[in-house]
Structure formats: C-alpha cells, structure tokens
Amino acid sequence: MTRGRSPTIKDVAKVAGVSSATVSYVLNDLNKVTPEVDALVRRVAKELGYSRNNAARALKTGRNNIIGCILPTLTSPVFPEIAQAVQLRAEAHGYATLVIDSGNAPMREEKVVRTLAKHGVDGAVALLHPKFKLADPPIFPIVSLDAKFPGLDSVHADHYAGGRLMAEHAMALGHRRIGMLSGFQDLTSSFERRQGFVDAAAGRVELVWEVNVHLVPQLPPAAVEAIRRREVTMIACVNDLVAIAALSVLKDSGMSAPGDVSVFGFDDMQWASWPLIDLTTIRQPLADLGSRAADLLISRLDDRSRPVEDLVLPVTLVERGSTARVG
Amino acid sequence: MTRGRSPTIKDVAKVAGVSSATVSYVLNDLNKVTPEVDALVRRVAKELGYSRNNAARALKTGRNNIIGCILPTLTSPVFPEIAQAVQLRAEAHGYATLVIDSGNAPMREEKVVRTLAKHGVDGAVALLHPKFKLADPPIFPIVSLDAKFPGLDSVHADHYAGGRLMAEHAMALGHRRIGMLSGFQDLTSSFERRQGFVDAAAGRVELVWEVNVHLVPQLPPAAVEAIRRREVTMIACVNDLVAIAALSVLKDSGMSAPGDVSVFGFDDMQWASWPLIDLTTIRQPLADLGSRAADLLISRLDDRSRPVEDLVLPVTLVERGSTARVG
DNA sequence: TCAGGTCGTTTAATCGTGTAAATAGATAAG
DNA sequence: CTTATCTATTTACACGATTAAACGACCTGA
Known part of the structure; x- marks a missing residue:
C-alpha cells in the first residue's frame, strides 16, 4: 500500500468505494453527501494520510492560499512583530505567508510585487512608500500597513x-x-x-x-x-x-x-x-496591526467589491525611565 | 486582446504561430528549437506579458520552487539576519521563501514542518531543537542551521x-x-x-x-x-x-x-x-550562515543522493567597550 | 400508475504546463 | 532515385483537483 507517491483524491475514492467527486465534496465541506459517506471518506482520508495537493487546487481555482507580507526590512525591532502577527492570523485562515523585505527603496517595492505575483500570491499586506506606483489594473489586492493609501484597504495606528x-x-x-x-x-x-x-x-x-x-x-x-x-x-x-x-x-x-x-x-x-x-x-499595537491587516486582506479576497476600508488603531502612552519632570 | 485572464502558454503559441510545446521548450531553455523560432517566441511572450503559471508547473513537475525557513522566533535580533540572507539567495535561484517561526518549542517544530508540507515547499532550512524527531521517510529535505543534525546537511558557526x-x-x-x-x-x-x-x-x-x-x-x-x-x-x-x-x-x-x-x-x-x-x-557570520544554507538546500534538491555535507564557518573576535584589562 | 421533484452520487470536462512519442521535412548515404 | 538518419516541430496525454451537468433512485400526489 505504501507507494512512493503520496495518496491522491482518487486513491481515497477507490479505497472508500466512491467517486473522486464525492471525496472532493466531503473535503471541501460542501455538505452534499450523507453523513455515513461523509464519515467514511474522512476516515479513509485520514488512514491513508491524504493531504490535498495545493498546486492542483490552485490551478483549478485560481487561488493559491498564499499571501505576501512586504516590509522595509526584517532587521529592525519593529517589523518582525508585525510579520509574526500577519503570519499567525493568515495560518488560522489556511493561508501561508511569504515575508519579503523591500529594502526600504520604493523602486524595489514594485519589483517585489512582481516577484510575489510570479510566485502566485493571492494578495499582500504591505508597508509601502507613498511614492509607490500601484499597477493598473492591480495585480492582486494589497492592504496598506501604517498609512492610508489611495485605493487600498489600510490599517494603521493613530x-x-x-x-x-x-x-x-x-x-x-x-x-x-x-x-x-x-x-x-x-x-x-x-x-x-x-x-x-x-x-x-x-x-x-x-x-x-x-x-x-x-x-x-x-x-x-x-x-x-x-x-x-x-x-x-x-x-x-x-x-x-x-x-x-x-x-x-x-x-x-x-x-x-x-x-x-x-x-x-x-x-x-x-x-x-x-x-x-x-x-x-x-x-x-504592532501585533494588532498585523492581525487586523491579515483579516482585512482575507475578507477582501473573499469579496473584491466591498468598499475600501480604513482601520485606525489607538495608541497609548508608556511611561518609563527616560523622561522626568522638569522645573 | 486584453482579456480578463492573464495569457497562457497557448496564447503565446497562437500569436507566434507555433505549438504550445515549442513555447514550453523555449521558455525552459531546453535548446530544442531553431534560433529564429526561439527569438520569435521570446519576443511574443514578452509582448503579451506572459508569465508562467506556477501552480500548473508545480502540478506537472512536483516542484513548487518554494522553500521554507524555520526559526525559533523572528522577534530576536539574530534570526531575521539569517532569514534575510536565506531569502535573498533563494530568490536568486528562483525560489520563494516561506519564513515561519516555530515558537521555540520542539513539539511545534514538527507541526510547522507539516504546515510547510501542506503548502508544498520543496525543502527547508531549519534551526531545530536536538530533540526534533525527523519524520521517516522525511517529507522534504532539510538543512540544519546552527548545529549538526544526524542525517541532515548542516551549516553552523564553529x-x-x-x-x-x-x-x-x-x-x-x-x-x-x-x-x-x-x-x-x-x-x-x-x-x-x-x-x-x-x-x-x-x-x-x-x-x-x-x-x-x-x-x-x-x-x-x-x-x-x-x-x-x-x-x-x-x-x-x-x-x-x-x-x-x-x-x-x-x-x-x-x-x-x-x-x-x-x-x-x-x-x-x-x-x-x-x-x-x-x-x-x-x-x-549570520548572513553567510543563511546564504550557505540556502545554497546547500538547493543543491540537495537537485541531487538527492549526494552525501550529507556539514559546513563549519569561522568565528572572529570583536572587541568593544564592555571588556577591559584587569590586574 | 405515472409525471414530476428531490436528493445523493457519478461522469466528464477543465485549469496551464511538461514531456514522451509521433510526425514531417530535410539531408546524407548507397 | 530510393532509403535511412537526423532534427525541428507537433500531437496528445498526464499531473490532481474542482464543479457543472447528467444520472438514477426514491418519494409524493393526482
């Protein structure tokens, strides 16, 4: 039974004695099958260690379940915190995250976007320089971090x-x-x-x-x-x-x-x-910034016609030892 | 000519008046076509703004051109430097990099590997806890960062x-x-x-x-x-x-x-x-560590039977102001 | 009893590439 | 001039999944 290949949807179908379509319906939670068949298919899939081939699904549906996260640099104490939050939230929605640094140059940003497009991301969260020129038509949806950006959803602190x-x-x-x-x-x-x-x-x-x-x-x-x-x-x-x-x-x-x-x-x-x-x-709130941006992006991916949203998060004072009363 | 879809290999073939196979051969540099046809196809492809559909290629070839980079955390001054180098080098080889933090827990590491597998990475660079249990057979090749690891290629400082x-x-x-x-x-x-x-x-x-x-x-x-x-x-x-x-x-x-x-x-x-x-x-040398690991991984992807390699990089003394002569 | 409707399942086409095998066209050999 | 040998190109199928449409079994009401 242990062949070299990893099992496909057809293998599962054969073992369960149903058609591959049925397996697909079950695994996508489309609620089209009887509870017994549903349970059977899930059991067989688990037994065979089946795991969906993302490339095939992406080819058929046009969605890769990957988002990008474009930041000026990772070697800074601020941005990794955001990246971490984006990644965590994206993962919860079933998306993987491609973190890329744009090296702080607005010109590189456009190249980075093309790179991401080449790798088939569905959308991206990005901290963009205001001079960034949005491709027209946009290659994929982008949520702007840290500042409003004309035509894009955005999340930023106040x-x-x-x-x-x-x-x-x-x-x-x-x-x-x-x-x-x-x-x-x-x-x-x-x-x-x-x-x-x-x-x-x-x-x-x-x-x-x-x-x-x-x-x-x-x-x-x-x-x-x-x-x-x-x-x-x-x-x-x-x-x-x-x-x-x-x-x-x-x-x-x-x-x-x-x-x-x-x-x-x-x-x-x-x-x-x-x-x-x-x-x-x-x-x-760096972590909030990241997770809200991920949420926004994913809801945008599900509904491209929703009006542009601009999310402003509150800031707070943190008093420590570098300031003192004077006078 | 501007349809909604982005152009496929077939569109290029039609415009260039050749078959899709020819286009594929050209774009994969297989040197199977006459120079004139080669030039023609490349020109048409560029004109149409053709860009290869990675999902389809991955489906056919079983390679996604994505690698993973597993680190204990990104919110540390050390690891992002490595991640950046890995990413840069991978990009040069045509690979995208999925950076993931394992949250410092050896148990999570195994989960992270499965997550990466689900998203179809071809291999990964990873800083692993020694207690990490390698799946058998391995799901994908891994290069161990920072320490030798039995059965894996590795790169680490001395x-x-x-x-x-x-x-x-x-x-x-x-x-x-x-x-x-x-x-x-x-x-x-x-x-x-x-x-x-x-x-x-x-x-x-x-x-x-x-x-x-x-x-x-x-x-x-x-x-x-x-x-x-x-x-x-x-x-x-x-x-x-x-x-x-x-x-x-x-x-x-x-x-x-x-x-x-x-x-x-x-x-x-x-x-x-x-x-x-x-x-x-x-x-x-953190950046070297990252780029050498990326190199090693990619050469491993091209030749799975190469013997395991262990790369040790030299360290140097950096004298600054926190130490002084005593006595 | 039979037309019509519902529901669960299957059939079959499709996504965009890669590539083995078939084919045609040209060249060389006898 | 025929036949064999290449070589450039095309034909055709496969990869693994999704999904519209076809199908068949069952139920219902006249």
Whole structure:
C-alpha cells in the first residue's frame, strides 16, 4: 500500500468505494453527501494520510492560499512583530505567508510585487512608500500597513493622536523647551506624528530646534550638534530607533537621560523596555496591526467589491525611565 | 486582446504561430528549437506579458520552487539576519521563501514542518531543537542551521572555536576569576560554546560560578544573585542577548561594565554595536550562515543522493567597550 | 400508475504546463 | 532515385483537483 507517491483524491475514492467527486465534496465541506459517506471518506482520508495537493487546487481555482507580507526590512525591532502577527492570523485562515523585505527603496517595492505575483500570491499586506506606483489594473489586492493609501484597504495606528499625546505628556511634565528629531516628511506616519505634536504644543511649547533624520539608529551630524548645544529639556523622537540613537549621543557626550535631558520615543518596540534603554514612548499595537491587516486582506479576497476600508488603531502612552519632570 | 485572464502558454503559441510545446521548450531553455523560432517566441511572450503559471508547473513537475525557513522566533535580533540572507539567495535561484517561526518549542517544530508540507515547499532550512524527531521517510529535505543534525546537511558557526577564543581573550586581558552564564546544555550550540571555553581555560582560570539560563534578555534570580556577589572580574555569556541582560542587572545594581566587571557576549547581533550596549563579543557570520544554507538546500534538491555535507564557518573576535584589562 | 421533484452520487470536462512519442521535412548515404 | 538518419516541430496525454451537468433512485400526489 505504501507507494512512493503520496495518496491522491482518487486513491481515497477507490479505497472508500466512491467517486473522486464525492471525496472532493466531503473535503471541501460542501455538505452534499450523507453523513455515513461523509464519515467514511474522512476516515479513509485520514488512514491513508491524504493531504490535498495545493498546486492542483490552485490551478483549478485560481487561488493559491498564499499571501505576501512586504516590509522595509526584517532587521529592525519593529517589523518582525508585525510579520509574526500577519503570519499567525493568515495560518488560522489556511493561508501561508511569504515575508519579503523591500529594502526600504520604493523602486524595489514594485519589483517585489512582481516577484510575489510570479510566485502566485493571492494578495499582500504591505508597508509601502507613498511614492509607490500601484499597477493598473492591480495585480492582486494589497492592504496598506501604517498609512492610508489611495485605493487600498489600510490599517494603521493613530499617529496624529500619538503626536498629540507626546506633546501633552511633555507639557504635563513641565517641559517648555523641546528639540525634535522628526522623520522625513514624505513618509505619512512621520508627517502625522509631527503634525499631532506641533498642533498640541502650539503656543505652549517652544520648538527650539528640529532635525529630519532617517529612521535608523544613527544620527546625522546636524542632529548630534543640536543635542550637544544643551538648549532643551526634552528630545522628542519620531520613533524608538531614533530615540535610542539620541540616547547614544547623550552617553558619548557625557550627558544622560533623564538627568540632563528627557528622551521620548514612539512605537514601543520590544527592546524599548530593556532596562538599559528604558524608554518612555507612545505604544502602537504592532501585533494588532498585523492581525487586523491579515483579516482585512482575507475578507477582501473573499469579496473584491466591498468598499475600501480604513482601520485606525489607538495608541497609548508608556511611561518609563527616560523622561522626568522638569522645573 | 486584453482579456480578463492573464495569457497562457497557448496564447503565446497562437500569436507566434507555433505549438504550445515549442513555447514550453523555449521558455525552459531546453535548446530544442531553431534560433529564429526561439527569438520569435521570446519576443511574443514578452509582448503579451506572459508569465508562467506556477501552480500548473508545480502540478506537472512536483516542484513548487518554494522553500521554507524555520526559526525559533523572528522577534530576536539574530534570526531575521539569517532569514534575510536565506531569502535573498533563494530568490536568486528562483525560489520563494516561506519564513515561519516555530515558537521555540520542539513539539511545534514538527507541526510547522507539516504546515510547510501542506503548502508544498520543496525543502527547508531549519534551526531545530536536538530533540526534533525527523519524520521517516522525511517529507522534504532539510538543512540544519546552527548545529549538526544526524542525517541532515548542516551549516553552523564553529561554536567550539568561539568558546576557546573567548577564554583566550579573557586570559589575555588578565582575567582569572570568571562567572559564566551558559545556555542549557541540551542545545548543541550552547554546549559547544561552553565546552570550548572550559577546555581553553582549564587550569588557568577559576570558573567561580555558572548559571544555566534561557536565551532571552531576562535573567533568573540565581543569575542575578551571582552577579551581585561581585566575586568575578568577567561575566562570559552564552550569547549577546544574555549579555545584555547581564548589563541590565549591573546597571540596576549600581555597577557598570567594564569598570566593575567585564561582560563578554557571543553572536555579534546587529545591536551589539550600539553605543548604549557596545558589547565585546564573538562574531558568527549570520548572513553567510543563511546564504550557505540556502545554497546547500538547493543543491540537495537537485541531487538527492549526494552525501550529507556539514559546513563549519569561522568565528572572529570583536572587541568593544564592555571588556577591559584587569590586574 | 405515472409525471414530476428531490436528493445523493457519478461522469466528464477543465485549469496551464511538461514531456514522451509521433510526425514531417530535410539531408546524407548507397 | 530510393532509403535511412537526423532534427525541428507537433500531437496528445498526464499531473490532481474542482464543479457543472447528467444520472438514477426514491418519494409524493393526482
């Protein structure tokens, strides 16, 4: 009985004494057969160790039960958390997940989409650069992560509210002179975080200096100089990675947080809570982000005509040791 | 001409005025056709935007051009670097990569393998717990990462040499009283690292205390107490994550590295070089590990009868600010 | 008793490729 | 000029599943 091949639907049919169509109906839960036959087929299938050939099914139905997950990079503390959640939820729906990093370049994003298409994904969850040009017609449905995207479903944290929250907490701690390490404003989330902060702080806080930085743990010289001028009581950072870079500069310069200056992050990535870092930050629910995006994508796959949906998740303040009251 | 469907091999054949077999031969580079026909077919295929249906090919050939990459978790600084390399190399060979985390539990590993099989991967690169039970016959070829595994191809760093290197450098710096945070010895790499260290240090260094810890950035009470006893001049750690945990404990206890005690890591994960952490460590070539494993897997897919291969990659010392000369 | 309806099952076509075997066309050999 | 030998191309089937349509058995009501 143990042939080289793994058993097919026909093998199951033969052993169970029914037609292959019947087996297919049973295994797809179409409720078209009598309970006895149903039970028989399932028993035989299990006995033979049958497992459906996904390629054949994909060929016939046009659906591969694979989704893609496009992220700027995996070597960052933030994105793997999202990827993990996407994968988990997709698996629960019977989908496998192809995680790909786009290397942070908008041009590569389009190539990555084609790569995914070549491998036959049914759709994808993607953190896209706003300059990304959507193919027309779209090759497959995409759910945009982290920012609204015209024409796409999206899931993202409430960056604007997060920015406001930062400003409000800073003021509650008595800070009036603040320096800002903001991300480049072409990235939607960076823009909104800054906007929220500026709006809430308007007239009540002096933004002494501001430097646009890349979202990596190294700061450009302009930022280093600004920090060393010691003109502010708090540095508000566009995200945790940048905040860590700021902490590093402080240490190198013989200053410390929160003694000499408070440092405020954004994201609450996993390592923000390490005692060595211990960063006050705005938490965005990374895992939720991923699983909601997966849900959205899969419901889109089931109904392509549903109107575009935009899901905004709330952020919260996480107070740790890098900030202190001033005054 | 723009129908809803994407063009098939038959569409190409019709437009080019040849049979579908000819198109197939051309597109698979089988060198069976005249140069003119070859050129014609390629041109038409490009014009129509033809792209091969992977499901159909997989159905016919039994190969899906997908490999799996099984890692204990993605939310760690070490593993994503490996995953990225595997993916990159696999893509170069025309394979997509399904990255899956096994959640650190040997039982889940077997389930994950079945999941991958269900989705039709041709093989996988996997960091396996030694207790992992290989299915017999194996469902698909696996390359073992980080440790030799009976019956499997493998790629791993020279953990033993790394352990020796640690001991030698420690002695060169004058350390004679050392505490050790070793991993649990059922994990091959942890075992070998410790063994290398112990062998090289034998008779010349006093191992004042040793605590087995999990490979996470939190230490058990026994380890915390040991550190606080201040009996040693150096703490040798099984990996960087544990070293960071040790640094945290030092900070909480009002001590610092390397002033009060030196701290030595292993891995050289990305963040070990952050100024806030600045960890002396043994570097294993994570990206190489991934790409060599991918190469090995793919060559195995092409020749199942090749003898099992075991690839050992060299490690190097990276000296940073967490260690100092003593004496 | 028989037409019509219901329900469970089977028959058979199909998805897009790959590839062994058949075929035709050209070339070489006798 | 015929026959054998290649070679470029086509024909035709298989891969394993899904699913519309055909079928047959059973039931119901006039």
